[in-house]
Amino acid sequence: MAGHSKWSNIKRKKTINDARKSKIFTKLVKELTVAARTGGAEPEFNPRLRLAIQNAKGANMPKDAILRAISKASSHDVATYHEVTYEGYGPHGVAIMVICMTDKVIRTVANVRAIFAKYGGSLEKNGAITFLFDYKGFFTIPSVDIKDYDNFTLGLIEAGAEALENNGAFAHVICAVENFGKIQRHLEAEYIAPTFAGLEYISHTFVQVSDATLPKLIKLIDALKDDDDVQKVYHNIAMQPDQEALWD
Structure with a gap:
C-alpha cells in the first residue's frame, strides 16, 4: 500500500x-x-x-x-487575438494586473471578473493600479552561463541595466524600456541566451499579508493564470521568507 x-x-x-x-x-x-x-x-x-x-x-x-x-499566422482559420489588460484588487488590498490575449473580449472580461469575485477580489477600471507598477525590461539568465560575474555586471551597467539580482540558479536583469534592445544585443554579443526576456510590470509598492490571507490570494492568482485567455498576472504581494512554502 x-x-x-x-x-x-x-x-x-x-x-x-x-x-x-x-x-x-x-x-x-x-x-x-x-x-x-x-x-x-x-x-x-x-x-x-x-x-x-x-x-x-x-x-x-x-x-x-x-x-x-x-x-x-498565415492561416485564415486562426482567430484574431487582441491583447487587453485588466486591473483589480485581491483580498487585503493587493493590486493585481492581468494581461490577456483573446479573440472574444466579452468572454474574457466576464471570466476575469468572475474569478476576482469568487476569491474575494474586485475588478477595477483601467488605471486604478498601474501607478503601483513600473514597466521595465526584464531578463532571466542561468547563473551557470555567467563566467565572470564582475565583468558581466560592468558590461550590463554600460549597456543600461538598472539592477542585477542573483538568486542562485538564475540572475535577473532589469532595465528601462528604451534600453531593452541594448541589453539584448549585449547578451547576444556575450553568447548568453536568457531563458526569458520581455517587458514586464514590476511593483514598486508592496503589501504585506498575513498567513491567513495569503492562501486566498494564491487561489485567486492561480485561478487567473489557469484561464486560457490570461497570458500574465502581476501582483504586489511582499512575500515573507516563511511564506514561500505556501506558494506551491
Whole structure:
C-alpha cells in the first residue's frame, strides 16, 4: 500500500506539471502566432517574433511546435487575438494586473471578473493600479552561463541595466524600456541566451499579508493564470521568507 501511495503522489505531481506545461505552451503559441501575424514570419525582421521564439526555447518548447505556431499566422482559420489588460484588487488590498490575449473580449472580461469575485477580489477600471507598477525590461539568465560575474555586471551597467539580482540558479536583469534592445544585443554579443526576456510590470509598492490571507490570494492568482485567455498576472504581494512554502 505504501508503494501504491507513493506512486499515486508521483503520478499526481506529474499530471499537475504536465498540465502546467501545457498551459505555458498554449500561451506561447498565442504569442508566436500573434507576433508572426502582426510583424511577419521572418524573425530577423520581426523583433517581437524573435523574442517570442527565444522565450519559447527558454521554456523548452519543441522546435516543431514553434514552427507550427508561426505557420498558423498565415492561416485564415486562426482567430484574431487582441491583447487587453485588466486591473483589480485581491483580498487585503493587493493590486493585481492581468494581461490577456483573446479573440472574444466579452468572454474574457466576464471570466476575469468572475474569478476576482469568487476569491474575494474586485475588478477595477483601467488605471486604478498601474501607478503601483513600473514597466521595465526584464531578463532571466542561468547563473551557470555567467563566467565572470564582475565583468558581466560592468558590461550590463554600460549597456543600461538598472539592477542585477542573483538568486542562485538564475540572475535577473532589469532595465528601462528604451534600453531593452541594448541589453539584448549585449547578451547576444556575450553568447548568453536568457531563458526569458520581455517587458514586464514590476511593483514598486508592496503589501504585506498575513498567513491567513495569503492562501486566498494564491487561489485567486492561480485561478487567473489557469484561464486560457490570461497570458500574465502581476501582483504586489511582499512575500515573507516563511511564506514561500505556501506558494506551491
